[in-house]
Amino acid sequence: MQPRILLIDSYDSFSFNLASLCHQSLPSPLIHIIKNDTLTLPQLLPLLSSFTAIIIGPGPGSPTHAQDVGIIPALYALPNAHLLPIFGVCLGLQSLGVAFGAKLRRLRVVKHGQISEVVHGGVGIFEGVGEVRAVRYHSLCVDLPSPLPPSTSVFIHTHTSAAETTFTSELEELAHVDDELTENGRVIMALRHRTKPFYAVQYHPESVCTSGGGLQVLQNFFKIAEEWNAEHGRVLEPLEERRTVLVGAPWPRARTALSSSSSSPRTAPRKVHTTTLTHPSLSSRIPELCEALGVLEDDGAPFVLLDSAAAPGRFSIIACLTPHSPVLSYRVGERCLVQTTSSRFSSSSSPSPPGGSSSPGGARIQRHELGDTQDVWSWLKDYMDERRAEGGAEEVPFWGGLVGCVSYEAGVAGSGIPLDARRPRFAEALRPSTAQGRGEGERRKGESQHSDFNLVFVERSVVIDTHTGRTYVQSIVDGDEAWVRATGVIVGEVADKPIGTGLISAGESEATVSAVGKPVVTLPNKERYIRNINAAKEALYAGESYELCLTARTKVAFPAASSSSSRKSKTRPSSSWDKYKKLRASNPAPFSAYIRLQPTTLLSTSPERFLSYSRPTVANSSSSSSSTSTPHKVQKQLCQLRPIKGTLRKSRPGSDSPITRAEAEHLLRGSAKEVAENLMIVDLIRHDLGGVLGPRVNVKSFCGVEEYETVWQMVSVVEGVWEGECGHADGEGGRGGGVGWEVLRHSLPPGSMTGAPKKRSMEILQALEDSERGIYSGVLGYWCVGGGGDWAVTIRSCFKYDDAHAAVEEPPSSSPSSRAPSRASSTSNDIRADDFSGDATEEWVIGAGGAITALSDPEAEWEEMVLKLESVLRSFGALESRGR
Ligand SMILES: C=C(O[C@@H]1C=C(C(=O)O)C=C[C@H]1O)C(=O)O
Numbered sequence: 100m101q102p103r104i105l106l107i108d109s110y111d112s113f114s115f116n117l118a119s120l121c122h123q124s125l126p127s128p129l130i131h132i133i134k135n136d137t138l139t140l141p142q143l144l145p146l147l148s149s150f151t152a153i154i155i156g157p158g159p160g161s162p163t164h165a166q167d168v169g170i171i172p173a174l175y176a177l178p179n180a181h182l183l184p185i186f187g188v189c190l191g192l193q194s195l196g197v198a199f200g201a202k203l204r205r206l207r208v209v210k211h212g213q214i215s216e217v218v219h220g221g222v223g224i225f226e227g228v229g230e231v232r233a234v235r236y237h238s239l240c241v242d243l244p245s246p247l248p249p250s251t252s253v254f255i256h257t258h259t260s261a262a263e264t265t266f267t268s269e270l271e272e273l274a275h276v277d278d279e280l281t282e283n284g285r286v287i288m289a290l291r292h293r294t295k296p297f298y299a300v301q302y303h304p305e306s307v308c309t310s311g312g313g314l315q316v317l318q319n320f321f322k323i324a325e326e327w328n329a330e331h332g333r334v335l336e337p338l339e340e341r342r343t344v345l346v347g348a349p350w351p352r353a354r355t356a357l358s359s360s361s362s363s364p365r366t367a368p369r370k371v372h373t374t375t376l377t378h379p380s381l382s383s384r385i386p387e388l389c390e391a392l393g394v395l396e397d398d399g400a401p402f403v404l405l406d407s408a409a410a411p412g413r414f415s416i417i418a419c420l421t422p423h424s425p426v427l428s429y430r431v432g433e434r435c436l437v438q439t440t441s442s443r444f445s446s447s448s449s450p451s452p453p454g455g456s457s458s459p460g461g462a463r464i465q466r467h468e469l470g471d472t473q474d475v476w477s478w479l480k481d482y483m484d485e486r487r488a489e490g491g492a493e494e495v496p497f498w499g500g501l502v503g504c505v506s507y508e509a510g511v512a513g514s515g516i517p518l519d520a521r522r523p524r525f526a527e528a529l530r531p532s533t534a535q536g537r538g539e540g541e542r543r544k545g546e547s548q549h550s551d552f553n554l555v556f557v558e559r560s561v562v563i564d565t566h567t568g569r570t571y572v573q574s575i576v577d578g579d580e581a582w583v584r585a586t587g588v589i590v591g592e593v594a595d596k597p598i599g600t601g602l603i604s605a606g607e608s609e610a611t612v613s614a615v616g617k618p619v620v621t622l623p624n625k626e627r628y629i630r631n632i633n634a635a636k637e638a639l640y641a642g643e644s645y646e647l648c649l650t651a652r653t654k655v656a657f658p659a660a661s662s663s664s665s666r667k668s669k670t671r672p673s674s675s676w677d678k679y680k681k682l683r684a685s686n687p688a689p690f691s692a693y694i695r696l697q698p699t700t701l702l703s704t705s706p707e708r709f710l711s712y713s714r715p716t717v718a719n720s721s722s723s724s725s726s727t728s729t730p731h732k733v734q735k736q737l738c739q740l741r742p743i744k745g746t747l748r749k750s751r752p753g754s755d756s757p758i759t760r761a762e763a764e765h766l767l768r769g770s771a772k773e774v775a776e777n778l779m780i781v782d783l784i785r786h787d788l789g790g791v792l793g794p795r796v797n798v799k800s801f802c803g804v805e806e807y808e809t810v811w812q813m814v815s816v817v818e819g820v821w822e823g824e825c826g827h828a829d830g831e832g833g834r835g836g837g838v839g840w841e842v843l844r845h846s847l848p849p850g851s852m853t854g855a856p857k858k859r860s861m862e863i864l865q866a867l868e869d870s871e872r873g874i875y876s877g878v879l880g881y882w883c884v885g886g887g888g889d890w891a892v893t894i895r896s897c898f899k900y901d902d903a904h905a906a907v908e909e910p911p912s913s914s915p916s917s918r919a920p921s922r923a924s925s926t927s928n929d930i931r932a933d934d935f936s937g938d939a940t941e942e943w944v945i946g947a948g949g950a951i952t953a954l955s956d957p958e959a960e961w962e963e964m965v966l967k968l969e970s971v972l973r974s975f976g977a978l979e980s981r982g983r
């Protein structure tokens with residue numbers, strides 16, 4: 100019978116990595132993963148006879164807090180009749196220790212993402228194991244009671260071999276590390292119970308940077324477990340169907356090309372019409388092309404550009420929207436999506452959509468109720484299944500589809516955290532003065548009333564391959580050849596214009612901006628930010644988190660004069676487009692974007708890919724698992740994530756010569772702190788990806804250093820391949836949508852913007868940060884009608900909501916001193932610290948932040964946040980005196 104493993108997940112962000120290691124350690128194991136608080140012991144006891152062993156994973160919090168460990172203590176106290184082998188990791192080891200009298204203590208110097216040499220005796224789970232260099236993620240550790248003179252204590256007696264030995268504990272140390280005496284001294288790294296089949300390690304065998312102590316240790320444990328089971332007459336019983344519901348299907352869950360919950364699409368795939376043009380000059384004329392395609396015509400009309408303004412970006416996607424392009428918006432907590440189509444455009448060749456109502460402004464608004472078993476993601480999946488297309492140019496990643504942005508809060512709520520919640524424990528511990536109760540289902544008071552999903556369905560597009568100079572004019576509308584031809588002509592005209600004869604000259608553009616006037620910049624309150632850093636560090640010391648990405652918001656308000664320049668013109672010229680052009684030029688980035696989906700406008704110069712997934716490819720299966728004799732088809736999809744952690748200013752204070760690549764590599768890759776920050780997110784992302792894809796996840800590159808306009812960044816690349824049966828809708832051998840969208844849904848918000856473990860970190864950040872993050876920290880990108888997608892982390896960007904200035908207003912400073920001007924107020928602009936009260940017509944929000952670890956220096960973290968902020972602020976003309 101296949102080995103069956105029960106993995107207890109304590110809401111950690113490394114659990115699927117541990118599942119993956121189990122998968123490699125055993126022949127075809129069935130791994131069931133449950134949270135530590137989903138089952139009671141009476142529910143679990145009758146199931147245990149079906150399991151070879153239990154793995155107790157790591158987690159935030161403490162083994163002495165009942166709500167952190169759930170059922171774990173009960174497992175170490177199993178009655179003999181139900182006993183089975185258990186392997187604990189980190190919190191799992193600490194719980195084993197506490198269960199059998201070990202003393203829990205806080206480390207003096209916590210270890211998060213750091214590698215230590217583990218000293219072991221080469222026996223038991225360490226048999227045959229050589230040098231172990233292991234990654235640690237812990238703030239707590241356990242000590243066994245020290246041996247006492249025989250006459251003074253109540254001993255626990257056990258009998259080993261012939262000689263009677265007296266022990267002070269039922270536990271035996273199998274490994275330790277020797278931290279510096281000024282740090283933590285000797286710290287236990289592995290334990291076993293002397294008589295029960297319980298083993299545990301304090302380090303993380305599943306981390307990508309652990310060497311020696313991973314696979315072989317798990318293999319040894321499973322060997323010992325199987326021997327113990329045989330010796331004790333444990334014959335595995337089949338897991339009855341009715342009981343499987345309690346522990347769920349084994350991981351990874353089988354996923355067909357179409358999610359099992361989704362109905363099969365009623366429509367045949369659309370055809371993509373493409374014209375390919377070659378204009379090498381176009382790569383440098385993307386803004387001009389957008390202007391030729393109408394971005395300046397009306398600021399109220401939707402316009403979207405997903406731009407690749409720097410390496411490693413490649414394709415720039417211009418959405419050519421029509422009056423009937425549906426803009427979909429959705430706010431977390433609601434049961435309907437709102438679809439808006441506009442009739443503000445001057446011309447269209449698309450037919451009118453059926454149904455719907457007209458608003459006084461000419462916009463048509465349709466509400467789509469979510470079905471009883473539907474959430475917004477499954478609704479979008481069905482929407483995309485109905486609109487799938489084929490036949491486009493294979494080398495073009497986007498043929499049409501949904502484009503836009505998804506907020507940070509959409510991910511928070513999707514992780515099961517209520518947006519109105521501040522866990523009382525954190526609220527009390529971290530911010531005693533601001534904890535307030537809120538009603539069920541409400542967002543925090545004064546929070547954004549804006550949509551968390553802002554997407555438009557794009558049928559026509561121009562995609563520029565900035566590497567090859569090839570430009571693709573594409574439409575998925577039937578009979579759209581005339582539009583494709585006409586647009587090809589416009590593309591050619593822009594490409595052929597002599598340099599310096601742009602449609603809008605640089606001079607004109609400048610004039611618009613200068614008429615807007617100097618912005619009023621309201622920086623985050625430094626004192627409060629530093630207080631939050633210290634509170635975050637306290638949470639890290641307590642074992643509540645391993646890394647926290649703390650952020651704050653800056654507001655940039657343009658005075659009322661800004662509208663004067665537009666009075667002369669009939670339509671509203673787009674001041675946001677001017678700002679985007681300046682931002683793009685001053686901070687070129689691979690995931691730049693201009694997304695204008697009123698009332699939301701987002702300007703991005705993000706360097707960070709969150710997730711891309713290739714268009715699924717179909718191949719004949721080479722596996723013999725198919726029961727039918729006909730060759731069956733499988734789909735493959737490559738998923739890639741590129742987390743960034745580690746940021747270094749390029750300029751050198753007081754010098755004209757910037758930091759060179761060699762120096763940056765030395766400073767970033769040589770820093771234990773920066774590498775640890777990156778490693779933690781890499782492990783988190785492996786887990787996120789593994790949750791959907793299973794064990795086929797690889798770290799393709801670790802801590803590479805990439806150059807951007809103002810900063811050096813340390814970037815890792817994590818990839819995974821999904822392989823699955825073609826869904827029923829693909830009976831003809833066509834391809835379905837793949838599972839990339841599911842990876843996206845399950846991995847939001849981006850781990851690099853939360854820290855690890857994700858859930859607890861989000862809760863702590865929610866308690867610390869004063870307002871919702873909104874669009875910042877979420878993702879922007881596309882979901883292609885061919886099944887691929889590419890989403891960037893929304894950072895180094897700014898956004899505005901046109902219908903409310905107060906949407907992300909932070910509460911006023913609590914102390915008079917917090918109004919003191921911060922360092923940046925020495926610039927020529929009016930930069931204030933958190934006391935904004937301007938009569939603005941246009942208010943932009945810029946989020947910025949950074950990962951806080953136990954090693955963080957608060958001043959340096961504030962500077963890092965300001966550095967990231969500056970990369971955007973510069974383009975507002977707000978930072979002349981700071982240089983770059
Ligand atoms: C929080 C931001 O950036 C995040 C934090 C980084 C870091 O701590 O080094 C790097 C990239 C992002 O994942 C931001 O740009 O605002």
Ligand SMILES: NC(=O)CC[C@H](N)C(=O)O
Pocket residue numbers: 156157158159160161188189190191193236237238239240641642643
């Ligand atoms: N990785 C873990 O399981 C950590 C356990 C515990 N929260 C600590 O910080 O020590």
